[in-house]
Amino acid sequence: xxxxxxxxxxxxxxxxxxxxxxxxxxxxxxxxxxxxxxxxxxxxxxxxxxxxxxxxxxxxxxxxxxxxxxxxxxxxxxxxxxxxxxxxxxxxxxxxxxxxxxxxxxxxxxxxxxxxxxxxxxxxxxxxxxxxxxxxxxxxxxxxxxxxxxxxxxxxxxxxxxxxxxxxxxxxxxxxxxxxxxxxxxxxxxxxxxxxxxxxxxxxxxxxxxxxxxxxxxxxxxxxxxxxxxxxxxxxxxxxxxxxxxxxxxxxxxxxxxxxxxxxxxxxxxxxxxxxxxxxxxxxxxxxxxxxxx
Amino acid sequence: xxxxxxxxxxxxxxxxxxxxxxxxxxxxxxxxxxxxxxxxxxxxxxxxxxxxxxxxxxxxxxxxxxxxxxxxxxxxxxxxxxxxxxxxxxxxxxxxxxxxxxxxxxxxxxxxxxxxxxxxxxxxxxxxxxxxxxxxxxxxxxxxxxxxxxxxxxxxxxxxxxxxxxxxxxxxxxxxxxxxxxxxxxxxxxxxxxxxxxxxxxxxxxxxxxxxxxxxxxxxxxxxxxxxxxxxxxxxxxxxxxxxxxxxxxxxxxxxxxxxxxxxxxxxxxxxxxxxxxxxxxxxxxxxxxxxxx
Numbered sequence: 001x002x003x004x005x006x007x008x009x010x011x012x013x014x015x016x017x018x019x020x021x022x023x024x025x026x027x028x029x030x031x032x033x034x035x036x037x038x039x040x041x042x043x044x045x046x047x048x049x050x051x052x053x054x055x056x057x058x059x060x061x062x063x064x065x066x067x068x069x070x071x072x073x074x075x076x077x078x079x080x081x082x083x084x085x086x087x088x089x090x091x092x093x094x095x096x097x098x099x100x101x102x103x104x105x106x107x108x109x110x111x112x113x114x115x116x117x118x119x120x121x122x123x124x125x126x127x128x129x130x131x132x133x134x135x136x137x138x139x140x141x142x143x144x145x146x147x148x149x150x151x152x153x154x155x156x157x158x159x160x161x162x163x164x165x166x167x168x169x170x171x172x173x174x175x176x177x178x179x180x181x182x183x184x185x186x187x188x189x190x191x192x193x194x195x196x197x198x199x200x201x202x203x204x205x206x207x208x209x210x211x212x213x214x215x216x217x218x219x220x221x222x223x224x225x226x227x228x229x230x231x232x233x234x235x236x237x238x239x240x241x242x243x244x245x246x247x248x249x250x251x252x253x254x255x256x257x258x259x260x261x262x263x264x265x266x267x268x269x270x271x272x273x274x275x276x277x278x279x280x281x282x283x284x285x286x287x288x289x290x291x292x293x294x
Numbered sequence: 295x296x297x298x299x300x301x302x303x304x305x306x307x308x309x310x311x312x313x314x315x316x317x318x319x320x321x322x323x324x325x326x327x328x329x330x331x332x333x334x335x336x337x338x339x340x341x342x343x344x345x346x347x348x349x350x351x352x353x354x355x356x357x358x359x360x361x362x363x364x365x366x367x368x369x370x371x372x373x374x375x376x377x378x379x380x381x382x383x384x385x386x387x388x389x390x391x392x393x394x395x396x397x398x399x400x401x402x403x404x405x406x407x408x409x410x411x412x413x414x415x416x417x418x419x420x421x422x423x424x425x426x427x428x429x430x431x432x433x434x435x436x437x438x439x440x441x442x443x444x445x446x447x448x449x450x451x452x453x454x455x456x457x458x459x460x461x462x463x464x465x466x467x468x469x470x471x472x473x474x475x476x477x478x479x480x481x482x483x484x485x486x487x488x489x490x491x492x493x494x495x496x497x498x499x500x501x502x503x504x505x506x507x508x509x510x511x512x513x514x515x516x517x518x519x520x521x522x523x524x525x526x527x528x529x530x531x532x533x534x535x536x537x538x539x540x541x542x543x544x545x546x547x548x549x550x551x552x553x554x555x556x557x558x559x560x561x562x563x564x565x566x567x568x569x570x571x572x573x574x575x576x577x578x579x580x581x582x583x584x585x586x587x588x
Contacts, residue, residue, distance in 0.1 A: 205499050
């Protein structure tokens with residue numbers, strides 16, 4: 001089969017053996033925003049035409065390719081959802097003579113106040129992780145631009161919540177007065193941790209953010225440490241807002257981020273276990289198993 | 295006397311009669327960032343040379359002109375501080391034959407955890423307001439890019455806290471994924487209020503922010519309403535973080551903002567009274583009264 005992780009800015013394709021082993025891999029800066037005039041079939045063929053011509057099938061794709069701006073919208077499936085339930089909501093696209101691919105839907109849920117939340121792509125990573133280690137009850141965190149905290153119960157994704165932590169850090173660093181004092185110094189873990197601890201004190205995030213500046217102006221925080229301290233404030237605020245943070249958290253993501261979250265969670269006495277960051281491929285493989293054999 | 299409110303991006307000068315009445319006024323886009331190579335004396339003369347030549351004195355200036363990037367740094371005075379105590383920390387600059395001006399220092403304080411906060415310019419506005427209406431105990435809010443919440447006791451500024459509310463709104467609108475869906479529609483007060491109420495629910499600001507997007511994607515929030523809802527989330531988060539919000543709050547600022555804060559505070563059962571937004575001029579006048587007559 002061909003597994004495709006197709007996001008806003010990147011395209012990743014994997015050729016998988018019948019047992020799920022990765023036989024080959026293609027990467028490109030060909031996210032959906034780089035595809036003009038809806039030419040998604042051509043974009044896909046430009047990357048993996050040889051695999052398709054060799055008869056590799058099925059093609060299963062997850063990520064923003066299923067959004068309104070993607071190839072074809074795959075409406076969000078509703079939580080709670082198992083791999084089988086998500087697979088049942090996959091959307092097919094056809095092109096050329098007899099070419100076809102499946103798009104994995106995103107997930108949606110509502111919190112106790114009725115406010116909705118959505119994910120698109122992360123559900124596939126979780127499904128790859130569920131298969132291996134998350135058979136029972138588990139709390140999974142996928143840190144990043146939009147961090148996801150996901151509750152898994154008996155093989156189903158029951159609920160999740162998104163935090164804009166990574167994006168807020170990026171825009172404050174690049175565009176706010178806080179970024180003006182920041183340097184390119186190495187990220188200091190002690191400054192990060194002091195931001196995490198500050199987030200547990202009274203005052204609220206908007207006040208704590210100004211503290212990056214006032215501490216800098218009065219010499220309490222060096223310019224070199226201010227980016228790490230800001231990052232700690234934001235990650236710490238995310239953790240402080242979580243209900244009932246205890247026990248173990250499974251982390252799914254790239255290693256610099258999972259290390260930071262492990263350090264931050266330690267200050268809450270929470271143990272972490274880092275899951276395989278390539279879970280998306282296994283999730284796509286698992287979803288493909290539910291398709292009828294052609 | 296000549297009262298000058300000299301900020302990062304704007305310059306405002308007032309010629310005042312001995313009783314404090316405004317005789318004349320000059321405005322220019324000549325903030326401290328627009329002054330090259332430290333030529334502050336020339337910049338000042340370019341605006342009010344005729345007043346200076348007529349012998350108008352003293353000249354008292356507040357705002358970022360007293361920052362490290364300004365004419366001369368006027369180190370922050372320490373809270374609690376009265377008008378007299380702030381005046382005693384004014385810094386003099388001299389130029390030309392016999393020209394001189396006074397720069398008002400900013401204020402600093404530390405919270406219960408020892409984290410510092412600073413203001414520069416707002417203290418002068420408060421001193422103008424104290425004189426008239428704030429003789430006793432009062433809580434004053436100056437909404438804006440960096441909102442200030444200030445406690446006044448018996449004519450002294452005893453403590454304050456800054457919230458980056460306005461700047462976070464501006465950078466998220468201009469540079470985050472949330473801004474992409476926003477339109478130039480009129481600001482809807484109902485959407486604003488629903489953001490204020492959302493901020494009181496569990497989840498935390500970073501999660502509530504993502505709700506602007508998820509509610510938009512699922513049709514719970516129109517593109518036209520999303521900027522007002524985001525503004526409500528942020529102002530609401532600021533209010534939710536305040537200790538013991540009750541009684542009356544004095545608002546000092548421009549009218550669209552003070553109207554928004556009045557609406558938001560009403561949902562907390564808090565009464566507001568709007569102070570004269572030109573308080574800075576009166577504050578400068580009050581400070582000038584402490585100077586020895588020449």
